[in-house]
Amino acid sequence: MICQPQAAQYGVSFAKAGAEVFLSQDYNRVSRAQAEERVQGIGIRKSTYVVDCLVSGPDGQRTVTHDILRSLREKEDVARRTVEGWRRALC
16 A cells, blocks of 8 residues: 555555555654554554655755654654754754
8 A cells, every 4th residue: 555644534444455655754643643554454453564765865865754754753742842953853
């Protein structure tokens, strides 16, 4: 399943999919968690292969997609970031 977290509404199930490929990300942990749950059947837990495609600069520079994925994995509350925190993340 190719994933765009905001594309489907809550409650949509893609339980037959065995893998998820995220081509875009955003800082919203709720939409990401809900998108990851779409491939799980009701009351069923199965292994799912999850792939995140990240964009890099021409010389391998990290982009905002790297920061988004890191913040999602660490469950960071980006609303609490200071200006200096955003500078470190994006520069």
